[in-house]
Each structure stands twice: as C-alpha cells, then as structure tokens.
Amino acid sequence: MDLEALDAMQKPASRRRGERTRTIPEQIADHVSNAIVNGEYRGGERIREQELATLYGVSRGPVREAIRTLQERGLVNFFPRRGAYVVEITLDTIVEVFNVRAVLMGLAARDLARRKDTEFLADLRTGIVEAQVLARARTTPPQHFARAIARLGGMVAARCSNKHLSRLLRDQLEHTLWGIIWRTRPLDFLTPQRQAAAVREWQKLGAAIAAADDSAAEMLLRRIFFNARDAAIKTLQKARREKISAIGIIRD
Amino acid sequence: MDLEALDAMQKPASRRRGERTRTIPEQIADHVSNAIVNGEYRGGERIREQELATLYGVSRGPVREAIRTLQERGLVNFFPRRGAYVVEITLDTIVEVFNVRAVLMGLAARDLARRKDTEFLADLRTGIVEAQVLARARTTPPQHFARAIARLGGMVAARCSNKHLSRLLRDQLEHTLWGIIWRTRPLDFLTPQRQAAAVREWQKLGAAIAAADDSAAEMLLRRIFFNARDAAIKTLQKARREKISAIGIIRD
DNA sequence: GCATTGTCAATTGTCAACAATTGTACAAAT
DNA sequence: ATTTGTACAATTGTTGACAATTGACAATGC
Numbered sequence: 262m263d264l265e266a267l268d269a270m271q272k273p274a275s276r277r278r279g280e281r282t283r284t285i286p287e288q289i290a291d292h293v294s295n296a297i298v299n300g301e302y303r304g305g306e307r308i309r310e311q312e313l314a315t316l317y318g319v320s321r322g323p324v325r326e327a328i329r330t331l332q333e334r335g336l337v338n339f340f341p342r343r344g345a346y347v348v349e350i351t352l353d354t355i356v357e358v359f360n361v362r363a364v365l366m367g368l369a370a371r372d373l374a375r376r377k378d379t380e381f382l383a384d385l386r387t388g389i390v391e392a393q394v395l396a397r398a399r400t401t402p403p404q405h406f407a408r409a410i411a412r413l414g415g416m417v418a419a420r421c422s423n424k425h426l427s428r429l430l431r432d433q434l435e436h437t438l439w440g441i442i443w444r445t446r447p448l449d450f451l452t453p454q455r456q457a458a459a460v461r462e463w464q465k466l467g468a469a470i471a472a473a474d475d476s477a478a479e480m481l482l483r484r485i486f487f488n489a490r491d492a493a494i495k496t497l498q499k500a501r502r503e504k505i506s507a508i509g510i511i512r513d
Numbered sequence: 514m515d516l517e518a519l520d521a522m523q524k525p526a527s528r529r530r531g532e533r534t535r536t537i538p539e540q541i542a543d544h545v546s547n548a549i550v551n552g553e554y555r556g557g558e559r560i561r562e563q564e565l566a567t568l569y570g571v572s573r574g575p576v577r578e579a580i581r582t583l584q585e586r587g588l589v590n591f592f593p594r595r596g597a598y599v600v601e602i603t604l605d606t607i608v609e610v611f612n613v614r615a616v617l618m619g620l621a622a623r624d625l626a627r628r629k630d631t632e633f634l635a636d637l638r639t640g641i642v643e644a645q646v647l648a649r650a651r652t653t654p655p656q657h658f659a660r661a662i663a664r665l666g667g668m669v670a671a672r673c674s675n676k677h678l679s680r681l682l683r684d685q686l687e688h689t690l691w692g693i694i695w696r697t698r699p700l701d702f703l704t705p706q707r708q709a710a711a712v713r714e715w716q717k718l719g720a721a722i723a724a725a726d727d728s729a730a731e732m733l734l735r736r737i738f739f740n741a742r743d744a745a746i747k748t749l750q751k752a753r754r755e756k757i758s759a760i761g762i763i764r765d
Numbered sequence: 766g767c768a769t770t771g772t773c774a775a776t777t778g779t780c781a782a783c784a785a786t787t788g789t790a791c792a793a794a795t
Numbered sequence: 796a797t798t799t800g801t802a803c804a805a806t807t808g809t810t811g812a813c814a815a816t817t818g819a820c821a822a823t824g825c
Contacts, residue, residue, distance in 0.1 A: 284593045320780045333585035341536045357677035364620045425609035
C-alpha cells in the first residue's frame with residue numbers, strides 16, 4: 262500500500278474545505294488505529310517499525326511519530342527499546358470504558374438540555390426517526406441500526422457547548438478503545454425488541470432535552486449507555502462461552 | 514541544559530523500582546508540558562524544533578516525537594509545515610475543563626463508595642485531617658493547603674477501581690489543561706473561610722463513601738469541583754479587572 | 766496607495782545510515 | 796535437566812543531511 266491509496270482511503274470525498282492537510286504520521290496513526298479497532302491485530306501483538314514503514318512506503322521516522330500517537334491514545338503499550346504492543350482488552354476494560362463514556366455523554370446531554378438549541382433538537386429528532394424507521398423495518402441488518410444510533414451519540418458529543426468535552430469524546434475515545442468496543446455491539450444482541458427499546462430511550466432523552474430538564478437528560482443518556490454496556494457484555498460472554506473469537510484484540 | 518540535568522530533575526530520588534526507564538522523547542514531552550503548565554510559554558507562542566533540540570542537547574527526531582505527545586495531550590495546536598503553537602486558554606476553556614473533571618471525579622467517587630475499601634477510607638481521612646490542620650493554622654501559605662487538597666483528589670483518581678478512568682484522570686488531565694488551571698487556584702481565593710469550607714466538603718464526601726452512598730458521593734465530589742471552579746473563575750476575573758497577568762498561557 | 770509576483774532565509778518533513786540494546790539460540794557447566 | 800555464559804541477529808534509538816514548504820520582504824505593475 263502506498264500513501265496515495267492510504268490518503269484516498271482516509272478522505273473519500275475530496276478533502277472537506279477548512280480541514281487542514283493531514284500529515285503522514287497522522288494518516289498512519291489513524292490507519293493503524295482503525296486496523297487495531299477492526300481487530301486486524303491480536304491483543305499483545307508486537308508492532309514493528311520497519312514493517313509499518315515498508316507497508317506505507319515511508320521511512321521509520323514518521324512511523325515512530327505515529328506510534329507515539331497510538332501510545333498517547335492508549336492503543337498500544339510502549340516499552341523502550343522493546344517495541345510497541347497492541348493493548349489487550351478484557352471484559353473489565355470494556356465495562357470501564359463504557360462507564361467513563363456514559364458519564365461524559367451524560368454531561369454533554371446536560372449541557373444540551375440547559376441551552377435551548379432548537380436546531381440541534383430538530384436534528385436529533387430527525388435522527389431518532391431514522392433509527393425508528395430502521396427498527397421497524399425488520400429486514401434491515403442490525404449494523405445499519407447500530408450506525409444510526411452511533412450517529413445520535415456523535416451528534417450529542419459534537420454539538421454540546423463544551424468544546425473540551427467534544428474533543429475528549431472525539432479524539433480520546435472515538436479512535437481508541439471506544440472504537441473497539443463499538444465493533445462488538447452489532448454482533449447479535451440488537452434484537453428487534455432491543456432496537457425498539459433503544460428508540461424509546463432516545464425519544465425520552467429528546468423529550469427531556471426539549472423540556473430543558475438537564476438532570477433527567479443526564480440520567481437518561483447514562484442509562485442508555487449502561488443498557489448498551491450490559492447488552493454488549495452479555496453478548497461477549499456468550500461468545501466466549503461458545504468459543505467464538507469475538508474480535509481479535511479482545512482476550513478470549 | 515543537558516539530558517542528565519533534565520533526567521535528574523524528573524526523578525528526584527533515584528528511579529522508583531518497577532518503573533520503566535523513560536525515553537528521551539517522554540522526558541522532553543513532560544518537561545515542556547511542565548514548562549507550559551507553569552506559564553513559561555505565552556498562549557499562541559510558537560515552539561521551534563531546533564530550539565528544543567539544542568536546549569536538550571539532542572537532535573530533532575526525539576523532539577518531534579515529544580511534540581506529537583504534546584499535540585495529543587492538547588497542549589499545543591499543530592499545523593503541518595507551520596509548527597506547533599501553545600494553546601490559548603480562555604475563561605470559558607477553564608470552565609469546560611472543570612466541568613469535565615468534575616463528572617469524571619464524580620464517577621471515581623461513586624466507584625469508591627460502592628466498594629468498601631477500608632484502606633482507602635483510612636488514607637482519605639488522614640489526608641482530610643492534614644488539610645484540616647493546615648486550614649486551622651492560619652499562618653501556612655495557601656499553596657500548602659492547595660497541595661493537600663490536590664493530594665485528596667489524586668487519591669480518589671488513583672484508587673478508584675476503574676483503571677481506564679484513573680489513566681484518563683492522570684495522563685489526559687494531570688499533565689494537561691488541568692495542570693494549568695490548577696496553578697491558577699492558589700492565587701488568593703483560598704481564604705481561611707474557603708479553606709474551612711473545603712475541608713467540610715471533603716469530610717462530607719468521606720462520610721458518604723463510608724456509608725456506601727454512591728449517589729451522594731458522586732454529587733458531593735462534583736459540588737467540590739463546582740465550588741472550586743467558581744472560586745477560580747472569580748479570582749481570574751478579578752485579576753483581569755485589575756490588569757494582573759494571571760498566568761502566561763491564559764489569555765487576558 | 767494597493768495588490769501581485771518573485772526571491773530567499775528559516776523551518777519543517779523525510780530519509781538513510783549508524784549506534785546501542787535486547788532477546789535468543791546454542792554451548793558449557795553444575 | 797536446569798542453569799549460566801556468550802555470541803549474534805533483529806530491532807529500536809538517534810543523528811546529520813537533504814528536500815520541500817512557508818512566511819516575510821522587496822520589486823513590480825496597476
């Protein structure tokens with residue numbers, strides 16, 4: 262793979278305006294992040310600099326910078342002179358990340374409820390309706406529904422007024438452990454019943470935000486994540502029982 | 514400054530056992546982080562690679578890796594081919610960071626309240642008493658009291674069972690914006706009254722954790738941070754009114 | 766005066782080579 | 796059989812050099 266191909270992969274449509282050019286180390290970091298998140302590496306697997314360098318057709322310099330980024334994102338454990346190793350993720354870790362994500366998203370919801378952002382509310386309702394349509398059409402694959410729900414979460418994260426929080430939810434979690442965990446959701450726990458329940462939860466949240474009930478909004482969004490957490494864990498435990506390797510990076 | 518001096522600065526006592534050796538890029542990243550946090554850079558100031566390289570007596574390679582770390586920590590804005598610039602911090606940013614910190618610490622408190630960790634509770638009470646002693650002795654400088662309170666927060670962050678949360682509170686906030694903001698606290702708002710109030714707040718929190726009342730613990734620790742936030746903001750606004758440059762990195 | 770273009774020093778981005786360390790295979794000794 | 800010692804290949808850490816880009820400033824044209 263050369264850099265042109267990598268670059269094209271990273272920005273499907275020509276680069277959105279206002280977006281600054283992405284450096285090679287950033288492209289490599291994001292690409293490897295995605296690879297890790299997609300389970301293309303095993304937990305504990307070593308990452309060799311020269312390997313990535315030849316893979317992307319660059320020297321080791323940019324690769325080293327990319328690895329620093331991965332280290333800071335918590336996707337690899339780095340040992341001086343001994344290399345970088347892909348993190349191993351246990352069920353406990355997943356619960357931890359869900360809990361952190363839940364309270365942060367709760368803060369975002371509280372923020373959005375406090376200020377009457379009618380434009381956001383309209384977009385949120387549109388998104389909820391989209392999810393509802395997908396949930397009612399039983400033929401759509403659960404991945405589509407999962408994506409719709411993910412968009413709702415992304416909306417809350419991006420549109421809250423706390424820019425520091427937005428950044429944290431995006432950079433520190435989107436491309437990191439949260440990305441990995443997200444991949445575990447659409448396995449098979451999104452039953453039609455669960456989908457309908459999820460839609461109801463988001464509708465309640467929309468109502469709370471519309472009513473400017475910040476405490477209720479916070480608790481509702483938390484509850485949404487706790488439910489997702491429990492469902493994901495149940496799915497993974499089931500996969501473990503049935504000896505199904507859920508996803509490369511997660512320790513069986 | 515050469516690397517030996519820098520290294521000695523970083524680990525006052527010979528390196529604690531079990532702690533892996535720190536690479537040069539890590540040392541540089543931490544050192545520059547501290548410099549930024551201490552206000553030795555102005556907000557918006559450019560960081561030049563060669564400058565840091567000669568300062569630390571290394572080549573630009575390790576410096577570039579360190580800058581990547583700073584970028585990921587959110588301490589510098591990075592523009593390709595145009596360099597890294599120290600972030601500018603406004604009062605709004607400070608409020609945002611306090612709010613994020615508050616809910617994350619709230620989760621940690623909830624966690625600690627749920628599991629009866631008697632050892633932690635004992636340490637917490639010891640720390641609270643220490644703060645109380647400092648608060649009662651009116652002659653001690655407010656910095657000492659601030660440090661004691663910071664230790665309490667650090668204890669909560671480090672001892673909660675959620676290791677992902679601990680990491681987030683340590684890496685992503687300790688060495689970053691939170692560090693900057695913390696420096697603004699001991700300016701002059703820690704009046705004896707405020708100190709006594711802070712001790713009472715922590716005592717209440719200790720009681721809630723001892724009673725395993727997780728919701729109360731969460732809300733109390735949040736409240737602690739909200740009070741600190743309001744006091745810090747008030748101080749900074751006052752400094753601005755009086756044309757006192759509060760701290761280098763914060764925009765006046 | 767204002768905008769545009771050309772030039773250039775300063776700075777960043779990348780590379781290839783070299784130095785230093787680590788884990789490992791293998792032999793020798795207990 | 797287990798442990799100790801030792802060379803060696805693989806890999807990481809660092810460097811200095813070179814290429815590419817930027818921003819500033821001067822020259823030019825309107």
